[in-house]
Amino acid sequence: RRKGAPEVIFGETKETAQIIAMAHGLLAGTGRAIISRLRTDSLEEVKAAFQGYTVRTRDAARAMVIYGPEFVPNNTGGHVGVISAGTSDIPVAEEAAVIVEEMGCRVTCIYDVGVAGLHRLVTPLRDLFADNVDAIIVAAGMDGALPSVVAGLAPVPVIGLPTSIGYGMGGKGVAALLSMLQTCAPGLSVVNIDNGVGAGITAALIANRVAQARERQSQ
Amino acid sequence: RRKGAPEVIFGETKETAQIIAMAHGLLAGTGRAIISRLRTDSLEEVKAAFQGYTVRTRDAARAMVIYGPEFVPNNTGGHVGVISAGTSDIPVAEEAAVIVEEMGCRVTCIYDVGVAGLHRLVTPLRDLFADNVDAIIVAAGMDGALPSVVAGLAPVPVIGLPTSIGYGMGGKGVAALLSMLQTCAPGLSVVNIDNGVGAGITAALIANRVAQARERQSQ
Amino acid sequence: RRKGAPEVIFGETKETAQIIAMAHGLLAGTGRAIISRLRTDSLEEVKAAFQGYTVRTRDAARAMVIYGPEFVPNNTGGHVGVISAGTSDIPVAEEAAVIVEEMGCRVTCIYDVGVAGLHRLVTPLRDLFADNVDAIIVAAGMDGALPSVVAGLAPVPVIGLPTSIGYGMGGKGVAALLSMLQTCAPGLSVVNIDNGVGAGITAALIANRVAQARERQSQ
């Protein structure tokens, strides 16, 4: 695919049989199938259908990857940071991390460092900059304040990833998304609520382009 | 007034003549008239109508106070902090400050310390705590992130005061208000967008009640 | 915690195992764990996991408190009123009451006194003022009119706590929240729909600061 981004099967609104068929298609074509937002009732059936294959999921992530026998992972040299404000934001953050890894980047995760405990953020963020990170994804629900704080500090592009955590007015990620769109901090762009896949692709596209330029240099 | 809060004339939707009449009524009754959100076209006319009186406004505040000759300001001993995220938030912050002062409290203002420049916040905030502040008002528009950050640090109640600064989706203070309602930080309550009067009354009611308890102690 | 507010585990979006682990963490650190919005399917499992401990819930409240063997409750001398408009608002009001108590305050509850039966409100409200209440929480859904009525009468700060009761347009607490934000009465600030924890922390922070000033006096 010219775009440099893998095809991802959106599991939520599809029949299990349809998902399995599409995964077989991708495996035949590219040696790998990535499925996001797999419903719990599809999970086991899909796993069963691919018993001979290597199947991996990241922790709480709502994403699954199936590798064909000949699949060779590539390593681009790109580096992406994934930060979450709360523990409830982790599944969406992990979805982004899966995509970033499948696009060949290294991922560093820093979780549960929201604005109610900003002191926990300072040191790992400094380390991330020192480790030459190319782009940072910040997942946050509720007030969505963390991406603005990180974008105010980071010398690289930040992708705001609102999560559907929070209740009442502005709940389900709405306040988080709006607050990110209204940010006072420079260099923050956003994707939709819970769109870990979209955040991952954008961050990896950035990191891979930088890595490619670095690569050429070292040749 | 048993409530402990002064009557405030809401100028925005009233005829100038109506405002002047109501101000005369308050002066006759309490020796003082406070007018908020005075339209520019009313301002000079109202001033002209009270030439013999002491009239004051605070800086950019959209509020005016007229004192009768016998008015004696009281000093309760309460202390309120008023913080603003940006320079555009100052008029609303000042409206709150006027009300707090007219309710007899001391006010400390810290302006233009939003999340894009958090380092400017740390020292004045520490000083405020050391100076025994009773309640803090935080005015912020756009992302509205600052009140959450302050409430995560302050040992006193914080009143979030969203301002109608910001454009596009979530603009005019909507994202700021929603983000404050969704706060992850403890001890933050809010008033409506641009409602400096409401924030000021709530903060002063808190400070005055604490001050009253302190007073009794020192007697 | 410097803030003077306890850490509260938000149960709704967490796995039961995760909640139990976090509760053990808090018990080890502070001798007490407070959990809010525990899902029904987690309730029994969590109780079972802490069989040797003292576990309490208030009536219909969606909050649970687990005490370690050495926990010594403190009593600050603060006094908070908790009022509800209807019987359906009680669970959220009780969530606020639990937090207020755990922060060391005395709580007086007055329930089912909404605007369709205002005469039931007058006497208990007068008693509350006479009993030196420091702050009042008013929980109301549907029209959300009661907090404005109480704030028009009370000489102390009032915290409006909208509840998700009501259907149709403006239902699920939206009209209640908006009506409180638009209040004509002085001294009313609000928290988000169903946020009993937030209302409780704000009210207790106020009451405890007043109580602390009173304390010093009597020494």
Next chain:
Amino acid sequence: RRKGAPEVIFGETKETAQIIAMAHGLLAGTGRAIISRLRTDSLEEVKAAFQGYTVRTRDAARAMVIYGPEFVPNNTGGHVGVISAGTSDIPVAEEAAVIVEEMGCRVTCIYDVGVAGLHRLVTPLRDLFADNVDAIIVAAGMDGALPSVVAGLAPVPVIGLPTSIGYGMGGKGVAALLSMLQTCAPGLSVVNIDNGVGAGITAALIANRVAQARERQSQ
């Protein structure tokens, strides 16, 4: 007109010439023309165009009535109360009052008795019931709480008339309308924000039907 309600020209979105032409049409047909929401720039021109006629407006009302030389007002014996929460709600309340009068009813107005000063409401409301009122219109902006309070007390149908007073979230009458739709009190129906004409017609239709039944009795 079989409906029992007069035709009313909606002035806001019409050219002045168009309004004058339509008014001439109504005068020719029924001997009277009622125009609502006349823009300021049309007002004088319309007045000038009907110099030989009797033209009346009620106080601050945004409505004008032009009578032909032969018009004979009728008096149905119906009685309608018109209450407003604040002084800013008066123009809309007066628009309703004009319509009620033009439909032949007696009107009793009680203004500026909102929830922040409920004690001012009690006596005039009791007098209204004693004076055999048939229906009550309650105009309120901002929190829109007053119609619910009145409907909780009144033994007759109440029509909630939200006004576009108020700023910030839920402003321009939105919170007022939603709060009325969510009322806990029995017997409250509503019309749209600022729709004094609609409220007036509904109240007068009720009062006139009752009056008609009373009439027959006394014959």
Next chain:
Amino acid sequence: RRKGAPEVIFGETKETAQIIAMAHGLLAGTGRAIISRLRTDSLEEVKAAFQGYTVRTRDAARAMVIYGPEFVPNNTGGHVGVISAGTSDIPVAEEAAVIVEEMGCRVTCIYDVGVAGLHRLVTPLRDLFADNVDAIIVAAGMDGALPSVVAGLAPVPVIGLPTSIGYGMGGKGVAALLSMLQTCAPGLSVVNIDNGVGAGITAALIANRVAQARERQSQ
């Protein structure tokens, strides 16, 4: 109850035990208990708890009435029409009809006569007028056009009762409610989506007041 409207237990957000207790309370006080929006899981339990009593429901209505042994229904002589646009609107229309009947009025129902089949409306509507109807309730979901059509024809007050029928944008009754609020027809006031109880009380209050005037006449 001075208001002339019965107390109604709102079943939807209450525990079954709580509903039964409240019903016993009302039976003891007034000889009758009305419950609306009873959840399916409560229905049988409530019925079982009142086996010795007369229990009635109207057709598809989401309302139940329990009569004590000594309850004597009254008959006021008022007459209310209840019209529905579609068959899906009938349960809400029936809820209104139950309330109207319990308030002592006669009810005439005309169902499934929406704007896609207006010809079916003409004759029954003419009969309704001839039969001296005092007020008309029109239940409609989706486009909500029928109440405007009826109000354009009827010489009595019309109460628009939007129902939560319809999907997509403006679905769940939102378009229906907004369209009724924006009506071009005179004499239409509205209640909230699915609020059959509210529509019933308003219509019966009107009809009973007219009937009372008629009564006095015939004495």
Next chain:
Amino acid sequence: RRKGAPEVIFGETKETAQIIAMAHGLLAGTGRAIISRLRTDSLEEVKAAFQGYTVRTRDAARAMVIYGPEFVPNNTGGHVGVISAGTSDIPVAEEAAVIVEEMGCRVTCIYDVGVAGLHRLVTPLRDLFADNVDAIIVAAGMDGALPSVVAGLAPVPVIGLPTSIGYGMGGKGVAALLSMLQTCAPGLSVVNIDNGVGAGITAALIANRVAQARERQSQ
């Protein structure tokens, strides 16, 4: 243009000079320039710039057409009806009519026949069907009920054209658009609020395709 629809210059957000330049471009290319939503401040300047040309506008329509000297209007034989609910909807209806005519169709206009006066609709609508109309545009603001009524009667496709007439909740055409989207009547599709150009193009595309088939027949 392969599409069969003329290019239309959207005047509202363009500088006058830019409009004139674009009109010259279209005149050079196709011999005709159509401009919609021309701001009042541009109108005279644009007219002046094309003094040697034939310029026409339809009545109140917010659209202008400029013909080059060699432009030959074509006549397709298509027939489109344009109906408006109120007099305030006429400018938008006329904008649609201009486009329909410029696309070579005959237009029949029926204005001011809204649901509050449905009897005025019956005869002209019957005549329209008899006169072999191919498609009908119905412009309506406020409640937007008329398009549903017409679509319930007409044997041809109906295009709902909501107009920005109406105030309060659901005002500026929102209720009208939603009500049309929720229609119970068959064969109604819609365009956006005030989009007379879009309605005109769709109706003319339909009529011209039918006319073309008719043409072939008569050859």
Next chain:
Amino acid sequence: RRKGAPEVIFGETKETAQIIAMAHGLLAGTGRAIISRLRTDSLEEVKAAFQGYTVRTRDAARAMVIYGPEFVPNNTGGHVGVISAGTSDIPVAEEAAVIVEEMGCRVTCIYDVGVAGLHRLVTPLRDLFADNVDAIIVAAGMDGALPSVVAGLAPVPVIGLPTSIGYGMGGKGVAALLSMLQTCAPGLSVVNIDNGVGAGITAALIANRVAQARERQSQ
């Protein structure tokens, strides 16, 4: 039915027994019953109730057709294209296709050709134009961009059919519908989210009118 469109039973909000009764009614009257949006729990019961009849459903479509023994399908000669952006949009697209077929038109379906893979669209679209299509329905969720792209290319009317696919802000078809309403392309009108029935009727009304004109020609 004079309108030329079949009656369709809306299954979603109806009891199964009610659906069966209504289907019997339609079979008796017209020899055919069409049911849309049948809930899964009704499906088997309805099938069982019509075992002697021919019952058909199209693929994933949420619509069922029951034919009486004497039903003779007609063939009008109209031709409608049905295009879907993604695979998740197919059930709604198929609902439209069923209706189009039942109204006697030929249907050509082109699925899964959304804007992320526009190259897949070009050839089948060109074939569709060559095959003399009369109207095109384009079903799309998420960004809803495809209908605008098709309307920019097609010489016939296009009906935008937004589907409730998509999550986060603008999800459930809202962004798709709004984007279609805001289209820059000429000749696109829309129906509500998931309203396959409405799109099908409009497209078939267009195609059948064109076909009828063609027919007459060949006679």
Next chain:
Amino acid sequence: RRKGAPEVIFGETKETAQIIAMAHGLLAGTGRAIISRLRTDSLEEVKAAFQGYTVRTRDAARAMVIYGPEFVPNNTGGHVGVISAGTSDIPVAEEAAVIVEEMGCRVTCIYDVGVAGLHRLVTPLRDLFADNVDAIIVAAGMDGALPSVVAGLAPVPVIGLPTSIGYGMGGKGVAALLSMLQTCAPGLSVVNIDNGVGAGITAALIANRVAQARERQSQ
């Protein structure tokens, strides 16, 4: 500034005097002042205040840059594409272009290539890829479809920049923003409506990081 992005003065909500003072501050500090969204009434006054300085604006852009005598522009070697859908989107696109240039990148602009004329897009887009573009900004109002189309084709990160062009439902950029958030295409992130500054900073941060890696390579 460590972030790599210049400070930008937000002109819209500031007094002219305040803007001039802030610009002097930036000139003293960094040798350059950038002002965005300058109100027309401030423009001439600001220009007059900096007569000795080099002042530039890009075409229709709502941004102004003032250079001190010693300012040396840098050239990073980054390359950013800026595409607009319509001519009305150009001012916002140009605001982004100004920022990109001030951050040292080369800019290539491609304007007026929206989905109603996609054929105009193909060649310049291919040239852009060939010319080694690092990131692309796509400004679009109304349907907002173009960014999805470009992101479906481009091998680099795309930043969607919705503009406030469009009227009716979803107007003022709302549909455009939502459609971009719901994109089906990979690698598209967004900023708020009309936020050319934010889009420019993000794109330039990406391009400069890539350029920096390239630089090192060629050393």
